[in-house]
Amino acid sequence: MIPGMPGTTRDLLSDIETFLAEFGVSPTKFGLAAINDGHLVKNLRGGASVTLRTADKVRAYMAEQRSPSLAHDGLESAVPPRRLLLIIGGGIAAYKCLELIRRLRERQVMVRAVMTQAACQFITPLCVGALTGERVSNELFDLNQEHDIGHVRLAREAALIVVAPATADLLAKMAGGHADDLASAVLMATDKPVLVAPAMNPRMWLNPATQRNVALLHADGVHFVGPEVGEMAERGEAGLGRMAEVPQLLAAIEPLLREADGATDTPREWGAGAAPGLAMAGRRVLVTAGPTHEPIDPVRYIANRSSGKQGAAIAQHARALGAQVTLVLGPAHIPDPEGVEVVRVETAREMLAAAEAALPADVAIFAAAVADWRVASQAHDKIKKGGKALPRLELIENPDILKTIASARPGMRPPLVIGFAAETQNVLEYAKAKRRAKGADWIVANDVSPQTGIMGGDRNTVHLITAEGVESWPELDKDEVARRLMERAAERLAAITAAT
Ligand SMILES: Cc1cc2nc3c(=O)[nH]c(=O)nc-3n(C[C@H](O)[C@H](O)[C@H](O)COP(=O)(O)O)c2cc1C
Numbered sequence: 466m467i468p469g470m471p472g473t474t475r476d477l478l479s480d481i482e483t484f485l486a487e488f489g490v491s492p493t494k495f496g497l498a499a500i501n502d503g504h505l506v507k508n509l510r511g512g513a514s515v516t517l518r519t520a521d522k523v524r525a526y527m528a529e530q531r532s533p534s535l536a537h538d539g540l541e542s543a544v545p546p547r548r549l550l551l552i553i554g555g556g557i558a559a560y561k562c563l564e565l566i567r568r569l570r571e572r573q574v575m576v577r578a579v580m581t582q583a584a585c586q587f588i589t590p591l592c593v594g595a596l597t598g599e600r601v602s603n604e605l606f607d608l609n610q611e612h613d614i615g616h617v618r619l620a621r622e623a624a625l626i627v628v629a630p631a632t633a634d635l636l637a638k639m640a641g642g643h644a645d646d647l648a649s650a651v652l653m654a655t656d657k658p659v660l661v662a663p664a665m666n667p668r669m670w671l672n673p674a675t676q677r678n679v680a681l682l683h684a685d686g687v688h689f690v691g692p693e694v695g696e697m698a699e700r701g702e703a704g705l706g707r708m709a710e711v712p713q714l715l716a717a718i719e720p721l722l723r724e725a726d727g728a729t730d731t732p733r734e735w736g737a738g739a740a741p742g743l744a745m746a747g748r749r750v751l752v753t754a755g756p757t758h759e760p761i762d763p764v765r766y767i768a769n770r771s772s773g774k775q776g777a778a779i780a781q782h783a784r785a786l787g788a789q790v791t792l793v794l795g796p797a798h799i800p801d802p803e804g805v806e807v808v809r810v811e812t813a814r815e816m817l818a819a820a821e822a823a824l825p826a827d828v829a830i831f832a833a834a835v836a837d838w839r840v841a842s843q844a845h846d847k848i849k850k851g852g853k854a855l856p857r858l859e860l861i862e863n864p865d866i867l868k869t870i871a872s873a874r875p876g877m878r879p880p881l882v883i884g885f886a887a888e889t890q891n892v893l894e895y896a897k898a899k900r901r902a903k904g905a906d907w908i909v910a911n912d913v914s915p916q917t918g919i920m921g922g923d924r925n926t927v928h929l930i931t932a933e934g935v936e937s938w939p940e941l942d943k944d945e946v947a948r949r950l951m952e953r954a955a956e957r958l959a960a961i962t963a964a965t
Pocket of ligand 1: 582
């Protein structure tokens with residue numbers, strides 16, 4: 466503790482340190498959640514003092530987190546407000562549930578899990594139980610369990626039931642009203658909202674029986690998230706049937722949980738931990754993502770390998786933090802992130818127009834891989850082969866979207882402009898120069914050499930370049946990069962607001 470620190474500050478810091486250890490929360494997250502100031506703990510540790518009003522706010526926040534209504538042992542009471550029952554079906558996508566549970570727990574959602582017998586072939590109840598912190602149920606006729614927590618009680622004590630992966634078999638059981646195992650019996654016994662995340666081979670999904678069951682479930686008011694188009698776990702298989710990714714699952718769960726809480730006004734702590742109010746609530750965020758296609762003639766175009774995944778993940782996380790998000794998306798084969806306004810465009814010029822139309826914004830993140838050049842004059846008809854000479858393409862420069870928005874007039878320039886720099890050599894050097902040349906506040910730089918697998922892949926290794934210096938992050942999946950970046954952006958916005 467700092468010598469000479471005022472009493473209020475010293476006591477508060479000591480309370481916070483105990484809380485951090487108890488809940489395993491990072492100081493940044495705590496700051497964001499407690500008073501929307503990511504620097505709170507750092508400042509206190511550095512010897513800054515705190516006003517009584519702030520101290521009261523932070524203490525109220527900690528008290529709320531420690532309140533018995535959120536504790537594990539409140540089972541006898543009425544339905545705890547944020548308790549979710551996760552029914553895990555027998556598909557390869559069951560592994561995604563482990564990450565889903567972690568993300569839900571981070572958001573103060575209590576998760577209880579039921580696993581089908583088939584699900585236990587893919588992931589273990591031990592692992593699921595360790596993550597939920599609760600016993601995992603999988604037997605309908607387990608006497609102890611029936612005495613302890615039976616299927617009716619499991620159904621009653623959840624505010625929301627999520628079925629993920631929802632196998633073809635589970636969908637059929639639900640549609641047919643079967644109740645011959647714990648999962649289907651719980652689903653029959655519930656009057657709570659049910660969200661299913663189907664996952665199966667595309668032929669199973671398109672099978673008329675599955676489609677009939679899906680139509681029946683829709684008519685019964687069951688909510689769906691996905692499936693999505695993508696590669697299957699089976700080698701060489703792709704198509705519609707892939708389970709939604711964790712950010713999409715979270716985005717679908719959030720409004721249903723909120724509705725179940727009866728909270729129709731300000732959303733409860735979703736995103737940056739459990740704060741009263743979300744770290745980006747009321748903020749407008751603009752994100753560009755994907756490649757652009759620059760036509761040569763009606764059938765040919767210039768393009769690049771960008772998948773749009775990183776930008777879409779950023780949009781999703783900004784949304785999860787409460788922001789109103791516009792995603793300007795080039796031609797990418799990815800689904801629209803839930804709750805985000807998506808404007809699909811083809812060319813760089815269209816992307817610029819859509820980005821400008823989305824202003825004003827508090828943060829603009831330019832993750833799109835915009836084609837630097839387009840052909841000077843697009844051929845009206847398909848260019849034919851077999852002419853005397855090979856066709857010559859004259860290229861001209863496309864507009865620089867990042868630079869244009871970063872130099873927009875005061876009032877239109879977003880207070881935080883973040884560009885991406887995809888390089889294959891001298892990554893840091895080029896990225897630092899790009900930050901200065903474009904007038905961006907931050908640059909997220911990554912090495913997209915083919916051997917990195919970043920272009921089109923699911924992981925990313927980035928360096929965050931700001932006016933203060935360079936921060937190199939470890940290799941992370943794109944979702945985690947997005948989460949960290951948006952949490953940093955929320956902190957930065959809070960600091961900008963506090964300074965103005
Ligand atoms: C390796 C493997 C992967 C499977 N993946 C899926 C899947 O993704 N979706 C699906 O509907 N069924 C899948 N199945 C079939 C289900 O596991 C099977 O229909 C099982 O009875 C489902 O049980 P449950 O619905 O009770 O979980 C898979 C089976 C195997 C052996």
